[in-house]
Amino acid sequence: MTMDLLKGVSNCLGPLVIASSEFRGDVxxxxxxARITEVLVRLRDDPALAFDFLVDLFGVDNLDxxxxxxxxxxxxxxxxxxxxxxxxxGPPPPRFEVNYLLLSLSTNRRLQVKVRVPEDDLSVPSVxxxxxxxxxxxxxxxxxxxxxxxxxxxxxxxxxxDEFPGHPLRKDYPLEGRGEVRILRYE
Amino acid sequence: xxxxxxxxxxxSTGDYVTINIGPSHPAMHGTLRVIAQTDGETVVKADPEIxxxxxxxxxxxxxxxxxxxIPITDRLNYCSAIxxxxxxxxxxxxxxxxxxxxxxxxxxxxxxxxxxxADHQVLVGILGVDLGAFTPFFYLIIQREEIYEIFxxxxxxxxxxxxxxxxxxxxxxxxxxxxRWRELKPNLLKAIDETDKLLTHNRIWMDRTIGVTAFSPEDxxxxxxxxxCLRACGVKRDLRKDEPxxxxxxxxxxxxxxxxxxxxxxxMIRMREMEESIKIIDQAYAMYREMAPDAPLMAKVPKTIKxxxxxxxxxxxxxxxELGFFIKSDGSEKPYRIKIRxxxxxxxxxxxxxxxxxxxxxxxxxxxxxxxxxxxxxx
Numbered sequence: 001m002t003m004d005l006l007k008g009v010s011n012c013l014g015p016l017v018i019a020s021s022e023f024r025g026d027v028x029x030x031x032x033x034a035r036i037t038e039v040l041v042r043l044r045d046d047p048a049l050a051f052d053f054l055v056d057l058f059g060v061d062n063l064d065x066x067x068x069x070x071x072x073x074x075x076x077x078x079x080x081x082x083x084x085x086x087x088x089x090g091p092p093p094p095r096f097e098v099n100y101l102l103l104s105l106s107t108n109r110r111l112q113v114k115v116r117v118p119e120d121d122l123s124v125p126s127v128x129x130x131x132x133x134x135x136x137x138x139x140x141x142x143x144x145x146x147x148x149x150x151x152x153x154x155x156x157x158x159x160x161x162d163e164f165p166g167h168p169l170r171k172d173y174p175l176e177g178r179g180e181v182r183i184l185r186y187e
Numbered sequence: 188x189x190x191x192x193x194x195x196x197x198x199s200t201g202d203y204v205t206i207n208i209g210p211s212h213p214a215m216h217g218t219l220r221v222i223a224q225t226d227g228e229t230v231v232k233a234d235p236e237i238x239x240x241x242x243x244x245x246x247x248x249x250x251x252x253x254x255x256x257i258p259i260t261d262r263l264n265y266c267s268a269i270x271x272x273x274x275x276x277x278x279x280x281x282x283x284x285x286x287x288x289x290x291x292x293x294x295x296x297x298x299x300x301x302x303x304x305a306d307h308q309v310l311v312g313i314l315g316v317d318l319g320a321f322t323p324f325f326y327l328i329i330q331r332e333e334i335y336e337i338f339x340x341x342x343x344x345x346x347x348x349x350x351x352x353x354x355x356x357x358x359x360x361x362x363x364x365x366x367r368w369r370e371l372k373p374n375l376l377k378a379i380d381e382t383d384k385l386l387t388h389n390r391i392w393m394d395r396t397i398g399v400t401a402f403s404p405e406d407x408x409x410x411x412x413x414x415x416c417l418r419a420c421g422v423k424r425d426l427r428k429d430e431p432x433x434x435x436x437x438x439x440x441x442x443x444x445x446x447x448x449x450x451x452x453x454x455m456i457r458m459r460e461m462e463e464s465i466k467i468i469d470q471a472y473a474m475y476r477e478m479a480p481d482a483p484l485m486a487k488v489p490k491t492i493k494x495x496x497x498x499x500x501x502x503x504x505x506x507x508x509e510l511g512f513f514i515k516s517d518g519s520e521k522p523y524r525i526k527i528r529x530x531x532x533x534x535x536x537x538x539x540x541x542x543x544x545x546x547x548x549x550x551x552x553x554x555x556x557x558x559x560x561x562x563x564x565x566x
Contacts, residue, residue, distance in 0.1 A: 023497035023498065023499065024281050024282065024284065024497065024499050026498070026499050026500060028498070052408070053408060053411070054411055055411070055500075055502075055509065055511065055528065056411075056511065056513070056526070056528040056533075058513070058526045060515060060524050061524075064517070064523070065517060065523075099513070099526075101500055101511075101513070101528070105408070105422075105424065108429050108430050110500070112498075112500065131409055131411065132409045132410050132411075132536075132537070132540075133409065133410050133411030133533055133536070135536050136532065136533070136536040157238075158237065158238060159237065159238035159241040159565060159566075160238060160241070161238070168243060168246055169245060169246055173246075175243075175246060175247070175250050
């Protein structure tokens with residue numbers, strides 16, 4: 001079942017699939033962020049896949065994983081000798097991810113589509129034109145992670161107030177906040 | 188301001204008036220605010236604002252262990268905390284690859300369906316109150332209280348149940364559940380019947396609900412509707428049937444479906460679903476009685492949960508619709524990322540489109556029928 005899904009997605013997307021994985025029956029594919037709209041349209045309109053329902057959309061900050069990849073921890077050997085882990089090959093992963101949870105209403109299969117977002121280009125094309133359901137999730141991702149969605153009709157903060165300076169779900173944002181002072185602007 | 192809307196619809200002309208409804212307003216469900224632009228009594232534009240109850244639950248989850256997060260999920264939805272508990276626990280179990288014993292699954296089904304009934308009772312009761320029908324609220328809330336007493340008697344808490352554990356449930360059903368359920372069931376059916384007689388064919392009720400804030404199935408799917416609000420639009424989709432989890436594939440029950448997707452259909456779906464939940468509890472309890480008294484209630488779960496590196500998403504059919512938890516694990520004892528998919532979040536974002544062109548009084552009816560729980564919405 002899972003292999004069929006992976007094969008079907010690979011056939012549909014071809015070289016657009018950067019990486020794919022399966023864990024506990026959940027299938028995830030990574031695609032280029034600049035082409036996310038095209039990918040989702042293909043997945044939606046392919047009659048064999050028909051991922052026609054957007055379940056959710058959200059961000060993930062991989063900062064801690066990025067640090068681990070960049071600076072491997074020293075491991076202590078059995079007799080106190082320090083043994084370093086081998087350094088990972090290739091460039092470190094971009095810090096952020098935006099995940100799209102898709103569902104096919106006709107086959108009841110689910111798929112996670114992932115795009116990676118580097119810190120120096122915090123923008124992902126909006127998919128509100130495909131599903132209106134992306135309206136608030138994109139606003140929330142912008143609010144919580146600072147990732148912008150060009151093409152969104154009304155990209156504003158959703159959960160925090162407009163003057164709030166940070167993006168709370170980033171890993172470098174402390175749990176107890178930075179002691180923000182609320183700015184009240186009376187006009 | 189040019190009154191294009193009034194011209195297009197033949198309504199009165201004039202400037203729009205901006206009205207703030209909430210965040211502290213008796214008709215708002217929780218701390219919600221709607222900035223409405225009105226033309227007379229007609230809503231031209233409505234902009235819902237959320238975040239007043241935002242507590243950073245997802246951020247908090249990254250700093251707690253997997254076990255410690257269970258009580259946090261209680262605080263998401265005070266009407267059906269048990270559904271939130273079970274959804275989260277099942278997501279962690281999927282992440283860990285844990286098989287939950289059947290007896291524990293049956294207890295989960297019984298308690299989750301009781302929570303569904305309690306949740307729907309609140310919705311129907313409050314919808315009545317918001318539309319001026321106060322009596323059904325009393326009929327239903329008394330029975331909800333009985334359900335809460337069962338929760339309290341089972342796990343010591345009425346609202347924040349912290350029900351279940353990762354891998355099963357903490358305790359077996361007490362011996363006198365049979366007597367309690369036999370006493371409660373006819374009262375629940377009677378309350379549903381009385382509410383039905385009071386409301387369903389009531390002329391005022393019909394005028395206030397039929398055709399009000401109707402939504403097409405296409406629109407509902409585009410906006411990410413799930414649960415009773417989607418089924419009211421005529422889409423027969425219920426995760427208990429379509430993607431059966433737990434033991435739901437063993438029970439016989441119907442999935443009620445509406446036609447117009449209006450307030451009346453959303454009300455009727457809930458009324459019928461309460462009856463279906465009673466059927467499910469009966470079946471689950473019959474299966475439970477056939478099990479050995481010493482059948483296990485918990486799978487083998489380590490005290491410190493350290494799942495393998497990976498990410499999963501698991502959803503259940505909560506009273507409001509698809510309630511899902513996405514968990515990303517980095518192999519440590521704390522989740523790396525938790526994302527909650529609350530059903531009312533997706534539904535409420537369609538609110539401006541639902542109420543556009545309706546009367547202000549219908550805006551309140553619509554809000555009640557969507558079952559917006561601010562805690563679950565804002566997280």
